[in-house]
Amino acid sequence: MTVVRIPPTLRTEVGGARQVEAEGDTVREVLDDLVERHPALAPQILQDGGIAPFVNVYVGGEDVRTLDGLDTSVPVGGTVILLPAMAGGSPTPPVGGLPPGRARLRPPRGRERREGGLVASSLLDLVGATPLVELPRLSPKSSVKLYAKLEGQNPTGSIKDRVAKTMIESAEASGELEPGRALLEPTSGNTGISLALVAALKGYPLTCVIPENATPERKRLLRLYGADIVLSPAAEGSNGAVRLALELAEADPRWFVPFQYANEANPRAHYEGTGAEIAEALERVDVLVAGLGTGGTLMGAGERVREAFPDVVVAAAEPLPGDPVMGLRSLDDGYVPPILDVAKLDRKVLVSNEESVAAVRDLLRLEGVFGGVSAGAVVAVARRLAAELDEGVVVTILADGGWKYLSADFWDAEEDAVASSMERTVWW
Amino acid sequence: MVVPAAVRSAIAEHARAELPNEACGLLLLDEEVAIEYVPGENASPSPYYFELRLDPVVWADLGDRDVEQAVVHSHVSSPPRPSRTDVERIGLWQGRPYLIYSVRLDELAAWHIVDGGIEPLPLSR
Numbered sequence: 001m002t003v004v005r006i007p008p009t010l011r012t013e014v015g016g017a018r019q020v021e022a023e024g025d026t027v028r029e030v031l032d033d034l035v036e037r038h039p040a041l042a043p044q045i046l047q048d049g050g051i052a053p054f055v056n057v058y059v060g061g062e063d064v065r066t067l068d069g070l071d072t073s074v075p076v077g078g079t080v081i082l083l084p085a086m087a088g089g090s091p092t093p094p095v096g097g098l099p100p101g102r103a104r105l106r107p108p109r110g111r112e113r114r115e116g117g118l119v120a121s122s123l124l125d126l127v128g129a130t131p132l133v134e135l136p137r138l139s140p141k142s143s144v145k146l147y148a149k150l151e152g153q154n155p156t157g158s159i160k161d162r163v164a165k166t167m168i169e170s171a172e173a174s175g176e177l178e179p180g181r182a183l184l185e186p187t188s189g190n191t192g193i194s195l196a197l198v199a200a201l202k203g204y205p206l207t208c209v210i211p212e213n214a215t216p217e218r219k220r221l222l223r224l225y226g227a228d229i230v231l232s233p234a235a236e237g238s239n240g241a242v243r244l245a246l247e248l249a250e251a252d253p254r255w256f257v258p259f260q261y262a263n264e265a266n267p268r269a270h271y272e273g274t275g276a277e278i279a280e281a282l283e284r285v286d287v288l289v290a291g292l293g294t295g296g297t298l299m300g301a302g303e304r305v306r307e308a309f310p311d312v313v314v315a316a317a318e319p320l321p322g323d324p325v326m327g328l329r330s331l332d333d334g335y336v337p338p339i340l341d342v343a344k345l346d347r348k349v350l351v352s353n354e355e356s357v358a359a360v361r362d363l364l365r366l367e368g369v370f371g372g373v374s375a376g377a378v379v380a381v382a383r384r385l386a387a388e389l390d391e392g393v394v395v396t397i398l399a400d401g402g403w404k405y406l407s408a409d410f411w412d413a414e415e416d417a418v419a420s421s422m423e424r425t426v427w428w
Numbered sequence: 429m430v431v432p433a434a435v436r437s438a439i440a441e442h443a444r445a446e447l448p449n450e451a452c453g454l455l456l457l458d459e460e461v462a463i464e465y466v467p468g469e470n471a472s473p474s475p476y477y478f479e480l481r482l483d484p485v486v487w488a489d490l491g492d493r494d495v496e497q498a499v500v501h502s503h504v505s506s507p508p509r510p511s512r513t514d515v516e517r518i519g520l521w522q523g524r525p526y527l528i529y530s531v532r533l534d535e536l537a538a539w540h541i542v543d544g545g546i547e548p549l550p551l552s553r
Contacts, residue, residue, distance in 0.1 A: 005488045008497065009520040018492050044520065054519025058484040081484045084521055088514035089450060089477035090503035280476055 002030050002074050005081045010055075013040035022080075027057060028070035030080055045082065056085045066173050089280075124201060127154055127161045128273045132281055132395070137366040140383055143391035148369060148379070149278060152401030156193045156225075158372070159274070159399045160260075163296055164194035166269035167258040168202065177256050182207065184255040186238070186245035189218040190400055191260050196225035207255075209245040211237055217404045260294050261337040267300030275304025278395055285309045286392035289382040290399075291374045292316040292348070295340025297397055302344060305395075315347035317374075317381040319356075347385070355380040364402070372400035373408065429498075429525065429538050430552050431455075431462040436536055438465040443502035443531050446470065450478040452501040454490065455527060465500065466490065475504045477513065498525035498538070506530065508537035510546045525549060 005019045014020050015038075022037065024030035031051075035042040045055050050070065057064045058081040064072040074080060120126050132147045139146040151159035171177035183206045185195055192208035199206040206227045210219065213234035222229055230248070232240040242261065249255045260266045274297060278285065288305050290297040302314035336342070360376030363369045371379070375398040382396035431439075435455070442465070443451040453468040471481040478501045490497065499521055503511075508528035518526070518541040529536045538549035 005491075007488070007491050007520075009524065054517075056484075061484055063484075081488045083484055083487055084519060086452070086480040086499050086519070086521060087472070087478060087517045088501060088511065089474065089517075090506045090511050090513075276472075280474060 001077075003079045004030065004034055005079060007083050009084050010041060010044055010082060013044060014038045025074060026070065027059060027064050027072045027074060027080065030074050031057070031070070054085050056083045057081070058083065068174055122201065123155045124165055124198065127165050129277060130154060130274075132278070133367075133369070135363075135367050135369070135379075138362060138379065138383060139394075140387040141389075141391075144386045144389050145393045146382060146386055147282070147393065147395045148363075148371075148375075149274065149395065149397045150369070150401075151274075151397060151399050152370075152372065152403075154194075156190075156197050156221075157401055157403060158190035158194060159297065159397065160190040160194040161197070162269040162273045163260055163266045163294075164191060164198045164258075166273075167260065167263050167265040168195070168198045168204075170263075170265040170268075171256065171258065172202075177204075179203065181256050182254060184209070184245055184249055184257050185259065186210075186232075186241035186243075187260075189214055189404070192227060193218070193221050193225060195258065196222055196227040200226050209241045209248070211241050215405065215407055217407060221404065260296065262339060264339065266294055266296035267303070267339055270297050270300025271304045272300075274397065275301035279305050279308035282393060282395070284393045285312050285395050286389060287313045287315060287382070287385045287394040289315045289317060289349075289378050289385065289394065289396040291378050291397075292318045292340075293374075293399075294337045297399070299339060299341060299344060301397065313346045313385070314344070315349055315381060315385055316345050317351050317377045318348050319351060319353075319377065349381040349384060351377045351380050359383070360402075369398070370402040371398050372402050373405050374399050375402075429457070429460050429462070429549055431527075431536060431538075433553055435462045435465050436553065438467075439500055439502075439527075439529050439536065440531075440534065442467045443529050446473075446502070447531065448475050448504060449473040450475065450502050450504060451529075452478040452480045452499070454480075454482065454487070455498040455500050455525075456490065456493070457496040457498060457525070460496075462498075463495065478502075496525070498527050500527040500529065502529045502531055505532040507533060508535050510539055510541055515541055515544055515546065 001021045001023060003019050004022050006014050006017060011017065022030045022034040024033050031045060035046060045052050051057055059072055059074055059078065130150050130153045132149050135146045135148055154161035181204065183195065183199055183204050185192060186209045192210060196206055207230060208222055208227050209230045209232055211234050212231040219229060232244040245257060249257045278301065285305055288302060290301065292298065298314060298316050306312050306314065356376035359380035360371050360373065363371045363375060363379050378396045382394050386394045442453060449470055452470050454466040455462050456464040469481040470478045472479040480499065508530040523540055523542050525538055526541055527536060527538045536551065538551045540547050540549060
């Protein structure tokens, strides 16, 4: 029998008791038994098949949301603690962002602000809390504010730091990933570099499966961060890397494959991080634009921003089918990542190589933002959707900076040379 | 509700220590008189947001004492009045005492949030 401690806020529902008993081997079984014995508790603690948003459930002193959720085991004779989930806050600042000179005001856990700057206890504590910058010269009309979230300011220079950190720490918390186990991930770049940083700091060996035509910078960075590389055929692109990695993992169960395409920690990193930061920083968002890669950014950030601004249009920038744009993914090219629910996208806007290259050049020339190759695609789409509004706020997420693409011709070559370069190389 | 000067000072001190982020904690009340402020951790550190975290066993033990609890958090620069976020996230704390301390204004105010509405609770030292 499990003891369930009841907070004062829920005692009316259990006849005033401070603790009650329930049976079960998992949190789900205990809570199901609890609501059977005390039906008035049901709407307060369970909603839509999960734990209700305004209650926290603890086993062994840990919030079960950080463990296995409702599937968390409850030890024999253990205690489950229910507590209110209390959150709130002051009014967010007006459109225009955070107060002047305080662009990184949000130190997450592990960071602290001291006289003279921000001090972090680990580089991993510097993941996220990226700034938004307004792009007034790229906005098609003064009544529409266009903002870019600069994910290139993460420690390894891309948005994938959020995903890598969350995937590894979630697997550690659930017990799925044990110390010293080897990691394997298909990636053509940023995710591998981010995983390599996390793996190096946490002591896991990492092998990345990457297409053989990934940029030399990517391969070199992966090796410098300590990752081993297995090459997959260039002709198969990133889908080939996925295929080969899954084959390797199936042949040898010692591998732990975080697999960003199907790992719920991927969208969760964006729900709790990217999206929450946007919702917190701005008073209004009418359109949110992100690239369609694994779908993690669009699903996670899109959901969180929609919670804050129910009428927001969540738009995916998608390359033309067969067009090797920027490593973004055309759904018509054959692989739909399991974490991607296309029904949750309000718009899918196709973007060509030419438009993307023009936009990434404008981004640098007019706003001084040195964006990565997918930045051109999302900025092109953001400008197009901004032009459809009479007034409002458009936010676009720039996945990385341009530094890892310096061997490319995007910024200064003739257009023909750019197109030819893009067809030769995998960029994502 | 009465918040004696010493307890009020503890709230203000914690709020200033957490700058530039919001601070949060629990106030213990005996017959509507605040007797102790228990500082919590802001699990989502931000100048515009708080998420109260206390050791769950400690919080559960506090709930077993014969005292009432109030949630307290700080607003860094805005007045000590519930924001839209406060109202939307009141959850299980609906109808219970909810205090806000404004660091910039050095003001403490108490509220009830019920069914999306807010009503002030008279506060004295």
